[in-house]
Amino acid sequence: MTQGFSSERLARIAPFLQRAYIETGVLPGAQVLLWRRGETVLDAVVGLRDRVRETAMEQDTIHRIYSMTKPMTSVAALMLLEEGAIALDDPVARFIPAFADVRVFNGGAAGNFQTVPPAKAMTVLDLMRHTAGLTYGFINRTDIDAEYRRLRIAEPDLEGGLPEMMRLLAGLPLEFSPGTAFNYSVATDVLGHIVEIVSGVSLRDFFQARLLRPLGMADTDFFVAEDKRGRFATCYWSKDDRLALWDDGVKTMRYAAQPRLLSGGGGLAGTAADYLRFTRMLLNKGALDGSRYLSPKTVALMTMNHLPGNAEIADLMPVSGIFNETGYRGIGFGLGVAVMQNLSHAALPGSVGEYTWGGLAGTFFFVDPREDMIAIVMTQVIDNQVRRM
Numbered sequence: 001m002t003q004g005f006s007s008e009r010l011a012r013i014a015p016f017l018q019r020a021y022i023e024t025g026v027l028p029g030a031q032v033l034l035w036r037r038g039e040t041v042l043d044a045v046v047g048l049r050d051r052v053r054e055t056a057m058e059q060d061t062i063h064r065i066y067s068m069t070k071p072m073t074s075v076a077a078l079m080l081l082e083e084g085a086i087a088l089d090d091p092v093a094r095f096i097p098a099f100a101d102v103r104v105f106n107g108g109a110a111g112n113f114q115t116v117p118p119a120k121a122m123t124v125l126d127l128m129r130h131t132a133g134l135t136y137g138f139i140n141r142t143d144i145d146a147e148y149r150r151l152r153i154a155e156p157d158l159e160g161g162l163p164e165m166m167r168l169l170a171g172l173p174l175e176f177s178p179g180t181a182f183n184y185s186v187a188t189d190v191l192g193h194i195v196e197i198v199s200g201v202s203l204r205d206f207f208q209a210r211l212l213r214p215l216g217m218a219d220t221d222f223f224v225a226e227d228k229r230g231r232f233a234t235c236y237w238s239k240d241d242r243l244a245l246w247d248d249g250v251k252t253m254r255y256a257a258q259p260r261l262l263s264g265g266g267g268l269a270g271t272a273a274d275y276l277r278f279t280r281m282l283l284n285k286g287a288l289d290g291s292r293y294l295s296p297k298t299v300a301l302m303t304m305n306h307l308p309g310n311a312e313i314a315d316l317m318p319v320s321g322i323f324n325e326t327g328y329r330g331i332g333f334g335l336g337v338a339v340m341q342n343l344s345h346a347a348l349p350g351s352v353g354e355y356t357w358g359g360l361a362g363t364f365f366f367v368d369p370r371e372d373m374i375a376i377v378m379t380q381v382i383d384n385q386v387r388r389m
Helices: 007-022 066-082 097-101 124-129 143-151 161-170 187-199 203-215 226-231 272-283 296-302
Strands: 029-036 039-050 235-239 242-247 331-333 338-340 355-358 364-368 373-378
Touching (some): 007 029, 066 124, 066 187, 066 272, 066 355, 097 161, 187 203, 203 272, 272 364, 272 373
Antiparallel strands (some): 029 039, 029 373, 235 242, 338 355, 364 373
């Protein structure tokens, strides 16, 4: 036994991944990291980080963690909440005045949207739990999504960065009145900009000073430094049951320099070991290695369900089947993380109260406080359903 795990069963994981995912061509490579009761009990790597160069996946491979950035941005905002600079019920317009006049879709099409006033103002809480009425262009469901794509909302190279993104967003209708539905969206990018406004520094500088450097997350950033690019995994997308190139970080250099737009919703790249440091801090109720980042009460607040009426995500999505990092029933949403509410509804083994999120390229984590356990999965494959056009 290893910290309560069967050593025999742990040993099955890497061969299973190799047989079921690598040899079948579903994934180029993968890493599974498990932490329990104060130690790493598994750090398994299989396959390749780049198929053309035939470089192996390794423990220190750097991955695009995409939406696993969201919990970190939420923690940044909660730090400011503890300092009294932000409140969950603050209107977003308090920080970004252009949002004072935002309206809600009520018909029509691009160029002639019909709108009505929202029933209530969008708040910081709405941003953190994805009930703000915003969307993502890649969801590709409505004319509003199409406008997000046309205007290149949240694209890393958007001229003018986050301020320009806020200006563009404020000129588009919301999908619904804030607080009435759950829709996965650019809300955490808006939250990241609020962190910038309140703190007076860029989101990257805030992350570096308050999270990345103190936590020892030396390989996590909005870009990959030149001396680390040899460890940067290539990203693929699933096309007709085959893997096609999405982004070769070495040749295309998409992560070679700081982007114009610092996306708090999906901009970071980093290692599994780095993300373990972040999740260990959360598991340890806001502290790690003698330093405190959040109070235990704030971590408890972050990791409880905040959806209206204690609803599950599935009950509040405007249309079933819309892309979401966790599409299962039984799941609620806290302040930047999904939270297990009902195991029988989810039809998954686990613990009530475990919290989780993932990233566009197949990265994933969960923290199970009852089991004193963290799991992190890294790979680099974007599903064709959500590939941005």
